[in-house]
Amino acid sequence: MRSPAHSVVWLRRGAQRLGLVPTLGGSVAAWQLERAEGAFDLWRPWDGGSDLYRTASFPMVPWSNRISGGGFEEAGTFHPMRPNRAGEPYPIHGDGWLQAWQLERQAGDAAAMTLESRHFDGSPYAYRATQHFRLIDDGLEQTLEVQHLGTEALPYGLGVHPWFPRTAGTRIAAPVRGVWLSGKDPLPTAHTERIPQDWDLSRGTPAFGSFVDNAYTGWGGQARIEWPGQGMQLQLDMPDFDEDGGTAAHYCLMYRPADGPAFCFEPITQPIDAFHLEGRPGLRVLAQGQAMRMRIAWRFAELPGAACG
Template identity: 65%
Template sequence: MSDTTHPVTWLRHAGQHLGLVPSLGGSVAAWQIDDPQQPGGRIDLWRPWDGATPDLYQMASFAMVPWSNRISGGGFTHVGRFHPMRPNRAGEPYPIHGDGWLQPWTLAQTAPDTLEMRLRSERFQGNPYDYESVQTFRLVQGGLDQHVLVRHRGAEPLPYGIGVHPWFPRTPATRISAPVEGVWLCGDDPLPTAHTTQFPEGWNLNAGISAHGDLIDNGYTGWGGAARIEWPERGLVLTARMPEFAQDGGTAKHFCLIYRPPQGPAFCFEPITQPIDAFHLPGQPGLRVLAQGEAMALHVQWRFGPSA
């Protein structure tokens, strides 16, 4: 991972290796831990970038600001004003995942165990958002603290959302579980069409689901702010926890998304602050309206260890 167009900056601490690519959407190239069974070897906790392709969907992870997932209808209306938005990824009919992932960030090391990336975005590609964002990655014993903050800089208040988009390698027995209350069903174009608390077969995260199977590209509601990914073949488990879960609104304000493609080496579990196309759902669930100078943040504590 030494591509000169998009160089990787590595943070090494507590038996972990975190590679960041600020010039390629402020993304993550890899998060790895030392392999105790193989001196000098590493285990990927997030699927690693190949070091060459500029496709952000091939990165280990990236932040989604100032919204996550798709916005339909050519834009959105806020306080009686329509804000047009245009598609931002080839093959996608809707703008997706915000615009932070499409711009270069600046990087700084603020502590021996910490890297920080910053972005100042002003109406990128003609969209209405004027904001600044800060991603902070801190390696701690047994894991990673990931923090994403966005601050509105425009004069007109606007609705915001945040998400993180890590890709996890999947072994044959990989499973993912999380406390959730419901799921948004969708048509062929992943936009939500109906909400249900009756989970389709193989979709109930409360009981745990396989990382393999038919396509899931859906947002879950009432997420309890925790998740567990287990690789039995590795004897390894990775957990996610939202440390500000209660003070940030609990299940009513927390959502997650599963992207489980039928083929390929990886799947996604995405902590998000609003469901797919929240801009066009009743009540705009999860979106936070920020006035000039106001901020919101998403904080995830990732921890790894041996599985039971």
């Protein structure tokens, strides 16, 4: 977990440690819990390379997921957007993850990182973003905020992109009501409340299975990941969920590749290609000086009745 180009800043509390990599897109290198049997990775640890998709987690700002059509229109003006990741035909996950952040404050168990971005790579966006991390006795408090700096109002969205380790018994559950279906790429083609059984987070689904890269609607702002073989579980809650618009303003996405040691569950404020969906679900138009934020509470615990292995 070392890189000659990027230093890891470690936060510690009790048996936990959280590693931040400000200069690599404001990402997270690892979140680990030391147990009697050794370190347990709550998020899949960074491999030390330069690919953000190999970190433990990274922020998505000033929007998440993909934008089709070469850009988007706002108030009668078309804003072109370029692809920003090799192999991706569409711009993806905003541009905060592609820039170096500044470490603003650090205590033993807490830190803040900031980014001021002005039209990165030709983007129409000018904004200031802040991430806060604070370890507590049984988990992590995480906040992502953005403030619009430009003179022209623009639509915004937020999200975080954690990777979770998976074994044969790993499961994930979240209260959802519908899902956007897609074709050969992840762009949505139709919405349905008849969720395929092995995608249905409301019933709980294995972390291994058919390929999934889809956004869900009707999400209740919670999720639970279980590792029965390790006797552990991780709970996600959104403390501001109801006051910040509830299910109408929050979505989630599962990325479940067919192979590999990890999968993703992403809390997001707008779904894939929201810029071109009817009603632009979840996008929030911010005028100069206006802001939005996402606050997440992560809590880990031993899994009742599970045998450690």
